[in-house]
Amino acid sequence: MRAGRYDAIVMAASSGGIDALRIVLGALDARLRAPVLIVQHTASENGHALCELFAAASVIPVIEAEPRQPIVGGCAYLAPPGYHLLVEAGPRAALSVDDKVCHVRPSADVLFESAADVWRSALIGVVLTGANDDGAAGMLAIRSRKGLGIVQLPDEAEMREMPEAALRLAGADHVLRLAAIGPLLNQLCG
Amino acid sequence: MHTSDRHDIEIDLFRRALMLRHGYDFTGYAPASFKRRVLALQAAVQAPTVSRLTERLLHEDGFVRTVIGRLSVPVSEMFRDPSVFRALREDVMPVLATWPQINIWQAGCAHGEEVYSLAIVLRECGLYERAHIFATDFSEEALARAEEGIYPLHEARAYSDNYLRAGGTGSLSDWYVARYNRIKLDESLRKRVTFARHNLVSDGVFGEMQLIVCRNVLIYFGDDLQERALGLFRDSLVHGGFLCLGNRESLAYSAMADDFERLSEETAIYRRGIRARRTI
Structure with a gap:
């Protein structure tokens, strides 16, 4: 595990995720080279407000992903409510309103699988708190491509189902408390 | 591998x-x-x-x-993104009313949910009789479904909710009959609608339009194909005509951006610029 091997980070959170993401994003360094792509399941239609909430906790900018937008390092992109976020070669962002996956849209599986196709072994996947199993298949796609898997310690998660589902299906390279995730990402992508 | x-x-x-x-x-x-x-x-x-x-x-x-x-494009819902249909009703319809004939092209109509939504708005605004909606899709199967205008009953409540939030002046149930587990949209809504096959990948301009609605179709296209489709829309629209895209779609990464003016930040409704040049 040497620094600089990883080019991008994808993160998934559901129930309890807003607080969890604020902690992880809040620990990220302004010198982070990698982009961060995020799926947070939410009932709200206001992705902009969610971005503001995350941006207030973080030194890196957090914006809603737009179709065709070039994805650049040191910036966090949030999947807009109601849309799947995918990664195309470039790398650039793409959106879709295709069927829900794991009963949700945006789905972390959709993001993780498309990101794994683009970044392959240079991708880090992070699965945080949540009450469903979205992100598990995506984590498997990342780890089967020799990318790195980080899962929140289920005992610490507000909802343990999502981290547990990821661990059950895909396993992980690191099972960590929230406070340790940001510093590790800084180290791997600094 | x-x-x-x-x-x-x-x-x-x-x-x-x-x-x-x-x-x-x-x-x-x-x-x-x-x-x-x-x-x-x-x-x-x-x-x-x-x-x-x-x-x-x-x-x-x-x-x-x-x-x-x-x-082909995925299933939609009636009055999806109610704020868009509200903007169409409040900001676009009054301008359409100034034209003697109103041609509307819905490109990528899928199962027709938004076609009937548009027809209802036109009816409630008193413009339906001089309107003509061209609802196109490249999928014959989708067109056949769209023409039926039959949707699952369990969607009706969400549709009604959308309709009211979109500024509907009556009740959505005025426009359908519920039978078994389905709702069927009023036949009269189809009177001024032509369902036809058209593929944005390969087909051309087929008429002069006052409004083009094409939502959540361009997000599935690569750059060149998006530009082709936008070119078709630009060349089909009369000056001052409207283009309504999906909420997350924009002309931000398009060479066509100068030919249009965006009505507001909230919705992706554009107007073919009166001042804009037509590039050849």
Whole structure:
């Protein structure tokens, strides 16, 4: 595990995720080279407000992903409510309103699988708190491509189902408390 | 080789078979979402591999209809994104009312939910009799469904909710009858609608339009194909005509941006600039 091997980070959170993401994003360094792509399941239609909430906790900018937008390092992109976020070669962002996956849209599986196709072994996947199993298949796609898997310690998660589902299906390279995730990402992508 | 890389090869061959055998060109589609759709199609018809889909496409008459039905734009809902239909009602309809005839093109109409929504807005604004809606899709299966105007009853409550939030002046139930587990939209809403096959990939301009609605279609296109479609829309619109895109779609990354003015930040409704030059 040497620094600089990883080019991008994808993160998934559901129930309890807003607080969890604020902690992880809040620990990220302004010198982070990698982009961060995020799926947070939410009932709200206001992705902009969610971005503001995350941006207030973080030194890196957090914006809603737009179709065709070039994805650049040191910036966090949030999947807009109601849309799947995918990664195309470039790398650039793409959106879709295709069927829900794991009963949700945006789905972390959709993001993780498309990101794994683009970044392959240079991708880090992070699965945080949540009450469903979205992100598990995506984590498997990342780890089967020799990318790195980080899962929140289920005992610490507000909802343990999502981290547990990821661990059950895909396993992980690191099972960590929230406070340790940001510093590790800084180290791997600094 | 990783399974996903093998899928890429299989999907490439599948796409070629669709093109060579049936004339449908998907090369301009954004690859990531296209891949997901093909894999979803594979799951839906329970094919063991994508290659099996290709084989059926080559040898089995009629299978292409299923394939195109699955690969075309996804199902929508009536009055989806109510704020957009509210903007159409409040900001666009009053301008449309100044034209003696109102041609509307809904490109990528899928199962028709938004066609009937538009027809209802036109009726409630008293413009329906001089309007003509051209509802197009490249999928025959989708067009057949759209023409029926039949939707699941369990959607009716969400549709009604959308309708009211979109500024509907009556009750959505005025416009449908519920029977068994379905709702059927009033036949009269179809009177001024022409359902027709049109493929944004390969077909051209077919008329002069005052309003074009094309929502959540361009997000599935690559750059060149998006530019082609936007070019068709620009060339179809009268000066001052309106283009309504999906909420997350914009002309931000398009060379066509100068030909349009955006009405507001909240919705992706554009107006073909009166001052804008027509580029040749």
